[in-house]
Amino acid sequence: MNLIQRLFPIFQWLPAYKKADLNGDLFAGLTVGVMLIPQGMAYALIAGLPPVYGLYASIVPQIIYALLGTSRQLSVAPVAMDSLLVAAGVSVLATEGSDSYIAFAILIAFFMGAFQLLLGVFRLGFITNLLSKPVISGFTSAAALIIGFNQLKYLLGTDIAKSNRFYEVVINSARQIDETHVITLIIGIAAIVLIKSLKSLNKNIPGALIAVIVGTVIVYSLRLDDVGVSIVQNIPQGLPSMQLPDFSLGQFGKVLPLAFTISVVAFMEAFSVAKAVEAKRRDHKVIPNQELIGLGAANLIGSLFQSYPVTGGFSRTAVNHQAGANTPLASIVSAVIVALTVIFLTSLFYFLPHAILAAIIMVAVSNLFDLTYAKKLWRESKKEFLVLLFTFLVTLNIGMVIGIVTGIILSILLFLYRAAYPHIARLGRIKGHHEFRNVTRFNNLETWEGLVIIRIDAPLSFINIQEIKDYIQRLLNMEPKTREIIIDAGPVSHLDATAADGLHTLLEELNQKGVRLVFCDVIGPVRDAMKQTGLTKTIGKENLFLSLSEAVENALTNAKDPYKKVTLQTNVKA
Structure with a gap:
């Protein structure tokens, strides 16, 4: 399609006009x-x-x-x-x-x-x-x-x-x-x-x-x-x-x-x-x-x-x-x-x-x-x-x-409200498989005492980073024995500068408490943003994994004290 046809669509349909179309028109x-x-x-x-x-x-x-x-x-x-x-x-x-x-x-x-x-x-x-x-x-x-x-x-x-x-x-x-x-x-x-x-x-x-x-x-x-x-x-x-x-x-x-x-x-x-x-x-x-x-x-x-x-x-x-x-x-x-x-x-x-x-x-x-x-x-x-x-x-x-x-x-x-309070899912592993699901929606899931796995279903931005930090803080208050948090970042499509600063602060707070923070399944644009903001260095390459299964296996294998497995039986939500 040339420029004239784009500007004047009549030159797209008129040259190809069919006699059969005339009666209808x-x-x-x-x-x-x-x-x-x-x-x-x-x-x-x-x-x-x-x-x-x-x-x-x-x-x-x-x-x-x-x-x-x-x-x-x-x-x-x-x-x-x-x-x-x-x-x-x-x-x-x-x-x-x-x-x-x-x-x-x-x-x-x-x-x-x-x-x-x-x-x-x-x-x-x-x-x-x-x-x-x-x-x-x-x-x-x-x-x-x-x-x-x-x-x-x-x-x-x-x-x-x-x-x-x-x-x-x-x-x-x-x-x-x-x-x-x-x-x-x-x-x-x-x-x-x-x-x-x-x-x-x-x-x-x-x-x-x-x-x-x-x-x-x-x-x-x-x-x-x-x-x-x-x-x-x-x-x-x-x-x-x-x-x-x-x-x-x-x-x-x-x-x-x-x-x-x-x-x-x-x-x-x-x-x-x-x-x-x-x-x-x-x-x-x-x-x-x-x-x-x-x-x-x-x-x-x-x-x-x-x-x-x-x-x-x-x-x-x-x-x-x-x-x-x-x-x-x-x-x-x-x-x-x-x-x-x-x-x-x-x-x-x-x-x-x-x-x-x-x-x-x-x-x-x-x-x-x-x-x-x-x-x-x-x-x-x-x-x-x-x-x-x-x-x-x-x-x-x-x-x-x-x-x-x-x-x-x-x-x-309404859009900003939903962005400010993103959906965060607590994950567990399906028994006998390598797949992970939301613990509030599936039953018979494996979790581990002291190891928390969460999935953030939103971009990380200035509008929601404080809510994410507060969520993790509430989680630590409820489960003080937590030693490691794994974040499934697959759904995270964007990371802005304010969110990066918030993660820097979160990492410092968790280090002081002796809690390891791990990221997995980070997509390319977010990895680029992490590198540009110095977040990759702060997190440490040893705490970045390609898949959630790899991150969990690393946590279970390298833990000084083995994590105690817990199998959850919850009611499945629609």
């Missing part, structure tokens, strides 16, 4: 394009933007990603979660619906693309690993509730103030419940039932578009707008013009952190769904850093054509895959469908009720609320469940950006 492109028309307008509504900006964001970004992205089926356009993040951030900078509000949303897309491009160019895609699955699940579940409840304004036909805090939305909705516009509510509920019914019949049926058509025809035929049903009204016709974002808006202290947060969240969302499809197709490889470049270019160049932040969507990509998309040509076809709609068909959406768009959003985000994963974590890992729960609650009641940052911090703290 055309059908998938048409299906997703039809799906994107109502979906794009609905997601623009979440972001607080006029519906046409959802269509603008579904044209250029798709084409750019098709040129630069490595996934063959990922559909890049507006998504619900990023739209809500835009609304949450921009609402404190400008009044919803104003020109400056729209300009800020486009400016965020520009900086979001710039951040993703930089992360990809400098191969920093690993930074997204800070978003663990519990954090993502807690965040998306909270976002689903916030997005869904914010649509009550359109579903009930009342003037409910939007908020990115769940409790405020609930309170605002309760205060306006007596002003519900019954006809609007009926339209919205009927649309939800219609979309879900069609989806249950066949996932390939464009339920959202059918709901849009039916709802628009009914409102137009009965002139329900005259009795208070809120409609979209005029949607500008024609393709978006090319223009630079408005950098004179300033507020970069708020815009840049928001753009960076959305860039990371958006990449995680796109990359996870792209990898899921890759695992099913197995005819291409999704490359993380190139994905960042593809998504970054899609957002940056898209912002020049009045696009707000976009990323790969779960539902659209699934439909694209199921409809038979074989290459990114399907996304180009989708973009053409949306472009033709913007040029010729926007007038048809004049009587489209906002309640239909709200219904589309509610059905779409209902799949983001993942109670099954929360139950799974509760059974398997209480600590990670608490990370999910805390992220969920903070996102739900304080703010989305604060919620995801809180989740990241908690994940890091």
Whole structure:
């Protein structure tokens, strides 16, 4: 693969394009394009933007990603979660619906693309690993509730103030419940039932578009707008013009952190769904850093054509895959469908009720609320469940950006906690064999009074060396007759300078007590670190062994007073 092919993956799949792939790409492109028309307008509504900006964001970004992205089926356009993040951030900078509000949303897309491009160019895609699955699940579940409840304004036909805090939305909705516009509510509920019914019949049926058509025809035929049903009204016709974002808006202290947060969240969302499809197709490889470049270019160049932040969507990509998309040509076809709609068909959406768009959003985000994963974590890992729960609650009641940052911090703290308190196993020899196992998990193991064998299942670093020293000290206090400690260092993958200093101190303390410290099965990088820090000399080459069996045999053979063998009978743990 040459440089051009790496930078522009289109030159990998286009020269090898097969005629047999065309039907699948055309059908998938048409299906997703039809799906994107109502979906794009609905997601623009979440972001607080006029519906046409959802269509603008579904044209250029798709084409750019098709040129630069490595996934063959990922559909890049507006998504619900990023739209809500835009609304949450921009609402404190400008009044919803104003020109400056729209300009800020486009400016965020520009900086979001710039951040993703930089992360990809400098191969920093690993930074997204800070978003663990519990954090993502807690965040998306909270976002689903916030997005869904914010649509009550359109579903009930009342003037409910939007908020990115769940409790405020609930309170605002309760205060306006007596002003519900019954006809609007009926339209919205009927649309939800219609979309879900069609989806249950066949996932390939464009339920959202059918709901849009039916709802628009009914409102137009009965002139329900005259009795208070809120409609979209005029949607500008024609393709978006090319223009630079408005950098004179300033507020970069708020815009840049928001753009960076959305860039990371958006990449995680796109990359996870792209990898899921890759695992099913197995005819291409999704490359993380190139994905960042593809998504970054899609957002940056898209912002020049009045696009707000976009990323790969779960539902659209699934439909694209199921409809038979074989290459990114399907996304180009989708973009053409949306472009033709913007040029010729926007007038048809004049009587489209906002309640239909709200219904589309509610059905779409209902799949983001993942109670099954929360139950799974509760059974398997209480600590990670608490990370999910805390992220969920903070996102739900304080703010989305604060919620995801809180989740990241908690994940890091949990990781540091586990690193600070590593698993240390007390080992014994299986009777009649040369294998050693954890004495708390296996029975019929041989141990020796005065000889302690332990295995440290973690790198030795500044964060855990004190805990390891304390463990050995507690062991000596419990077993004062200990004369020799053997450390199985096979699982130790790293040794830093602080840990080396700690081992120097430990060796001095043990020498004073007449206790020999032996290491075995030390891997190359750790041996190098021992040599560089002078630890090899302090330990002594006579106390370094290639295998645990060799170390134990040496201890048993050379002991001045023979170690008394003890056979342990313990209950086996799962």
